[in-house]
Amino acid sequence: MSRRSRIVGFGSAGALVVVGIACAFAFSGSLGQNLAFVLVALGLVLATSLVFYEVGLTEDRSRAREEKARRRDSERADAAKREHPPERSTRIRLDRMRGRPRRLR
Numbered sequence: 031m032s033r034r035s036r037i038v039g040f041g042s043a044g045a046l047v048v049v050g051i052a053c054a055f056a057f058s059g060s061l062g063q064n065l066a067f068v069l070v071a072l073g074l075v076l077a078t079s080l081v082f083y084e085v086g087l088t089e090d091r092s093r094a095r096e097e098k099a100r101r102r103d104s105e106r107a108d109a110a111k112r113e114h115p116p117e118r119s120t121r122i123r124l125d126r127m128r129g130r131p132r133r134l135r
Contacts, residue, residue, distance in 0.1 A: 031087060039080045046073030 031039075050069030054062050 031084065036080075036084075040077060043073045043077035043080065046070070046076065 046069050050066045050071075050073060053069060054066035056062065057065060
């Protein structure tokens with residue numbers, strides 16, 4: 031989301047709230063109250079949804095950055111494996127028996 035679109039989005043939300051408050055004072059009776067309620071509610075819902083949208087975009091950028099780093103690290107690990115073949119393990123493997131603990135020889 032560009033800086034200009036943020037300004038337009040949050041500005042329009044703020045404008046709806048301000049116009050709603052002005053309608054409450056400009057019009058008397060239930061018309062002013064209903065119009066004010068609708069405009070203020072729409073402005074607040076718009077502002078809240080824009081905040082959640084910004085959070086989602088931030089998370090997407092963070093996830094893409096992490097994926098890029100993970101891919102770069104795996105490429106480095108693959109290159110290291112090609113340069114040096116893995117050595118055979120000299121560890122003694124213990125036998126496993128189902129339901130029983132391992133025994134040392």
